[in-house]
Amino acid sequence: EDQVTQSPEALRLQEGESSSLNCSYTVSGLRGLFWYRQDPGKGPEFLFTLYSAGEEKEKERLKATLTKKESFLHITAPKPEDSATYLCAVPPYNQGGKLIFGQGTELSVKP
Amino acid sequence: DAGVIQSPRHEVTEMGQEVTLRCKPISGHNSLFWYRQTMMRGLELLIYFNNNVPIDDSGMPEDRFSAKMPNASFSTLKIQPSEPRDSAVYFCASSLLRDTSATNEKLFFGSGTQLSVL
Numbered sequence: 001e002d003q004v005t006q007s008p009e010a011l012r013l014q015e016g017e018s019s020s021l022n023c024s025y026t027v028s029g030l031r032g033l034f035w036y037r038q039d040p041g042k043g044p045e046f047l048f049t050l051y052s053a054g055e056e057k058e059k060e061r062l063k064a065t066l067t068k069k070e071s072f073l074h075i076t077a078p079k080p081e082d083s084a085t086y087l088c089a090v091p092p093y094n095q096g097g098k099l100i101f102g103q104g105t106e107l108s109v110k111p
Numbered sequence: 112d113a114g115v116i117q118s119p120r121h122e123v124t125e126m127g128q129e130v131t132l133r134c135k136p137i138s139g140h141n142s143l144f145w146y147r148q149t150m151m152r153g154l155e156l157l158i159y160f161n162n163n164v165p166i167d168d169s170g171m172p173e174d175r176f177s178a179k180m181p182n183a184s185f186s187t188l189k190i191q192p193s194e195p196r197d198s199a200v201y202f203c204a205s206s207l208l209r210d211t212s213a214t215n216e217k218l219f220f221g222s223g224t225q226l227s228v229l
Contacts, residue, residue: 043220
């Protein structure tokens with residue numbers, strides 16, 4: 001069964017304290033892995049798409065990487081405005097258009 | 112563009128009542144998705160449409176749920192009768208999908224409807 005698991009469930013950091021979020025997936029024939037950011041009271045907002053192992057994408061303090069079994073979202077010198085829930089998602093095997101989301105990691109960055 | 116627009120933002124109703132959630136997708140997008148988010152189950156796909164046609168409704172929990180897309184700019188999700196376990200945040204999302212076998216490149220979500228069934 002296609003599955004996405006994120007860890008940790010919650011992460012508390014001090015401003016400037018770098019860390020990483022993990023997204024493990026099991027899906028046949030990966031056709032992309034997606035990262036979204038969700039702020040309280042809002043819908044998820046697209047961040048990155050990764051398609052192949054070894055690929056990396058960067059946006060400000062965020063860098064997403066992909067291996068054959070997992071993806072990491074590295075946060076370098078985070079700021080309080082990076083506080084949000086980060087979701088990863090994959091398309092299930094042979095079901096175009098759909099995305100399976102992980103449970104998310106709730107990140108809190110304190111000043 | 113105003114983005115995906117959902118209404119109402121909040122809905123409080125009593126068990127047994129009919130609830131209708133509304134969504135206006137981004138103009139030009141050909142696919143529309145209804146998701147439900149709860150603490151226990153996370154973000155779950157209920158149904159999605161492509162070119163106004165329902166493609167996959169395998170996530171619709173039961174016959175009490177129904178969704179329609181009468182035209183490219185409007186969709187509804189109806190729950191009748193509603194139950195307390197339906198309480199959740201319901202999101203509508205839209206995208207431009209090349210075809211129904213293609214990978215969805217990017218979903219644009221609305222702000223959601225917070226539904227509380229008492």
